[in-house]
Amino acid sequence: MTLRRAQGCFISLEGGEGVGKSTQAGRLTDALRARGLDVLLTREPGGSPGAEAIRQLLLEGAGDRWTPGAEALLFAAARADHVTKTIEPALEAGRWVLCDRFLDSSRAYQGVAGEVGDAAIQNLHQIGSDGALPDRTLVLMLSDEDAAARAHARDEGCPDRIGGRDAKFHAAVAQAFRDFARDDPARIRLIDASGDEEAVTERLLAALSDLLS
Numbered sequence: 001m002t003l004r005r006a007q008g009c010f011i012s013l014e015g016g017e018g019v020g021k022s023t024q025a026g027r028l029t030d031a032l033r034a035r036g037l038d039v040l041l042t043r044e045p046g047g048s049p050g051a052e053a054i055r056q057l058l059l060e061g062a063g064d065r066w067t068p069g070a071e072a073l074l075f076a077a078a079r080a081d082h083v084t085k086t087i088e089p090a091l092e093a094g095r096w097v098l099c100d101r102f103l104d105s106s107r108a109y110q111g112v113a114g115e116v117g118d119a120a121i122q123n124l125h126q127i128g129s130d131g132a133l134p135d136r137t138l139v140l141m142l143s144d145e146d147a148a149a150r151a152h153a154r155d156e157g158c159p160d161r162i163g164g165r166d167a168k169f170h171a172a173v174a175q176a177f178r179d180f181a182r183d184d185p186a187r188i189r190l191i192d193a194s195g196d197e198e199a200v201t202e203r204l205l206a207a208l209s210d211l212l213s
């Protein structure tokens with residue numbers, strides 16, 4: 001479904017751990033605001049009080065706390081609350097929404113790497129959020145080694161429940177994002193996340209140029 005909106009756009013930022021999503025979410029928000037746009041910056045899991053409560057369940061505790069299916073259901077439930085309470089009202093008010101992770105994270109982490117399956121994730125998203133999709137999804141791509149080094153420096157060796165999974169899991173996540181971009185090039189764009197922060201922000205803006213004109 002296309003979300004009802006006055007004039008704003010819905011943009012999601014995606015990628016593996018440590019590629020610079022949160023850094024770029026802040027920088028891109030500033031850049032869009034400097035162009036006069038009214039931007040809501042939000043994130044998943046979270047972005048509404050209910051979804052933030054579910055975030056704690058998802059990111060804290062033992063690695064095997066949830067089965068992959070239970071994890072997928074919790075992410076979908078958090079997203080349903082976030083879409084209804086935060087994203088839809090902002091778009092209806094004509095704002096731009098920039099979301100640090102969205103559905104494609106569930107497709108990559110739970111659907112592909114977690115082996116729940118892409119069709120099942122899409123079904124849950126249909127039930128929970130009417131299948132709502134971003135207008136553009138920007139996937140930050142970095143070599144596995146560089147991403148792991150950035151994430152390790154940030155987390156000081158203490159990643160969360162999902163970030164702490166092994167290199168094979170994270171390689172499957174990165175490959176899933178590449179496949180999604182290949183299958184839906186109109187919505188999903190791969191962005192080189194190497195180099196300094198400013199250069200990456202310029203690449204992100206270039207990938208939004210048609211929406212900004």
Ligand SMILES: Nc1ncnc2c1ncn2[C@@H]1O[C@H](COP(=O)(O)OP(=O)(O)O)[C@@H](O)[C@H]1O
Nearest residue numbers: 017018019020021022023150151154195196197
């Ligand atoms: N372009 C960059 N070059 C070098 N380090 C970066 C760059 N972008 C972000 N970082 C650093 O890498 C770490 C991970 O960045 P972060 O934005 O938290 O990634 P993510 O949200 O994708 O996990 C942080 O310590 C951040 O300061």
Ligand SMILES: Cc1cn([C@H]2C[C@H](O)[C@@H](COP(=O)(O)OP(=O)(O)O)O2)c(=O)[nH]c1=O
Nearest residue numbers: 017018044045075101102105106109162163
């Ligand atoms: C939104 C979402 C996140 N995740 C994972 C990815 C991250 O490991 C974690 C979110 O942690 P967070 O700290 O927000 O992201 P990052 O590590 O990129 O800075 O949840 C999923 O597995 N499925 C999802 O649908």
